Amino acid sequence: MSQSGPSLQVLVVDDSPVYRELVSQALQGQDYSVTFAKNGREALELFAQTAPHIVITDWMMPDVSGLDLVQRIRGSELAYTYVILLTSISDKAMVVKGLAAGADDYLTKPFDPGEFCARIGVGRRIICLQRDIEAKNLLLQEAARTDSLTGLPNRRAIEEWAERQIRGASRHGYPLWVILADLDSFKSVNDNYGHDAGDLVLQKFAEVLRGTTRASDICGRMGGEEFVMVLTHVDQNGIFPTVDRLREQFASLVFRFGGNSASVTASFGIAGFQGREIAEFSQLLRRADEALYAAKRGGRNRVEVAVLQP
Ligand SMILES: [Mg+2]
Structure with a gap:
C-alpha cells in the first residue's frame, strides 16, 4: 500500500491533556485517522473497538501503564499494531524494558514534531509491509487449496x-x-x-x-x-x-x-x-x-x- 491508500488508524494514549494536544497538532494535516484515550482503560476499550494500526502511548499513567498496555496489545489476536512509547523516562534501562515488552520504538518527551512524524512514518511503512504479506499469504493459502486447471477445490x-x-x-x-x-x-x-x-x-x-x-x-x-x-x-x-x-x-x-x-x-x-x-x-x-x-x-x-x- 502507498501513501495514497486508506488512512491509517492511530490511537494516542496520554493522561496529560497538554501532550494529547501536542500530538494532535503534530499529526494535523496528515493522512491519519486519530482517536485519543485519556488513560489505559479507555485505551484498551478503544483498541478493541477500532483495531488501530499504530498506537502512541504515554508510559506513566494512573491506571494501566504504557508498559502494561504494550503487553496487552502484544497478547491480542488482532493484526500487528505498531507501538511507539512516548515517555519522559530517558533512563536507558527503562527504554530497553519497554522495547523488550513489545514496543517498536520510543520517543522521549518533550519531542520534536518533525522527528515524531518521521517515526510514525516508519510505523506506517512497517504496517503497509505487514498488510502486503498478509494479503499474499491469503492468496497462497487459497492457491494451495485450488486446482489450477479447473479452479475447483483440490x-x-x-x-x-x-x-x-x-x-x-x-x-x-x-x-x-x-x-x-x-x-x-x-x-x-x-x-x-x-x-x-x-x-x-x-x-x-x-x-x-x-x-x-x-x-x-x-x-x-x-x-x-x-x-x-x-x-x-x-x-x-x-x-x-x-x-x-x-x-x-x-x-x-x-x-x-x-x-x-x-x-x-x-x-x-x-x-x-x-x-x-x-x-x-x-x-x-x-x-x-x-x-x-x-x-x-x-x-x-x-x-x-x-x-x-x-
Ligand atoms: Mg503520563
Missing part, C-alpha cells in the same frame, strides 16, 4: 471441508453422500485430440459439477480425471436421480476438436451415511470408489450407489 481442501460436514451430519442426523466421478476413456481424448482438448473436457466437467452444486455442498478435483462431490440433505431416494441428471447433462455435451465432434461420458460411484456415528471420510471415499468400479465394469456412463451406511 483434494486437500475437500478433505478438510468434508471432515467438518461429516461432523455436522452426524450431529444433526442428516444424510451425507460422497460421489466419486471418473471420466470414461479419458486417455483416448488426450491421445486422439491432444492435451488441450483433454484440459477443455476437464474444465467443462468442472463447470457442470459446479452448476449442480448448491452452496451447502462442495465439488472438487481429486486429481487426473477424477472428481468428487459431497452432498448433504438429499435423501436415499433422491440421490440417484440427482447424480444421474448430472451424468446425462455431461454426456449430452458435444465437443468440437479440430474438425471432429465428440462426446465424453463419466461414471459415478456413490456412498453415503446417515446416523450419529461419525463416519470416516476416507472410508466413504473407499466405498464410493468400489461403487465407481462397479459402474465402470457395468459398461461406463453409469451411476452406482453403495448401500447407505447406518
Whole structure:
C-alpha cells in the first residue's frame, strides 16, 4: 500500500491533556485517522473497538501503564499494531524494558514534531509491509487449496471441508453422500485430440459439477480425471436421480476438436451415511470408489450407489 491508500488508524494514549494536544497538532494535516484515550482503560476499550494500526502511548499513567498496555496489545489476536512509547523516562534501562515488552520504538518527551512524524512514518511503512504479506499469504493459502486447471477445490481442501460436514451430519442426523466421478476413456481424448482438448473436457466437467452444486455442498478435483462431490440433505431416494441428471447433462455435451465432434461420458460411484456415528471420510471415499468400479465394469456412463451406511 502507498501513501495514497486508506488512512491509517492511530490511537494516542496520554493522561496529560497538554501532550494529547501536542500530538494532535503534530499529526494535523496528515493522512491519519486519530482517536485519543485519556488513560489505559479507555485505551484498551478503544483498541478493541477500532483495531488501530499504530498506537502512541504515554508510559506513566494512573491506571494501566504504557508498559502494561504494550503487553496487552502484544497478547491480542488482532493484526500487528505498531507501538511507539512516548515517555519522559530517558533512563536507558527503562527504554530497553519497554522495547523488550513489545514496543517498536520510543520517543522521549518533550519531542520534536518533525522527528515524531518521521517515526510514525516508519510505523506506517512497517504496517503497509505487514498488510502486503498478509494479503499474499491469503492468496497462497487459497492457491494451495485450488486446482489450477479447473479452479475447483483440490483434494486437500475437500478433505478438510468434508471432515467438518461429516461432523455436522452426524450431529444433526442428516444424510451425507460422497460421489466419486471418473471420466470414461479419458486417455483416448488426450491421445486422439491432444492435451488441450483433454484440459477443455476437464474444465467443462468442472463447470457442470459446479452448476449442480448448491452452496451447502462442495465439488472438487481429486486429481487426473477424477472428481468428487459431497452432498448433504438429499435423501436415499433422491440421490440417484440427482447424480444421474448430472451424468446425462455431461454426456449430452458435444465437443468440437479440430474438425471432429465428440462426446465424453463419466461414471459415478456413490456412498453415503446417515446416523450419529461419525463416519470416516476416507472410508466413504473407499466405498464410493468400489461403487465407481462397479459402474465402470457395468459398461461406463453409469451411476452406482453403495448401500447407505447406518
Ligand atoms: Mg503520563
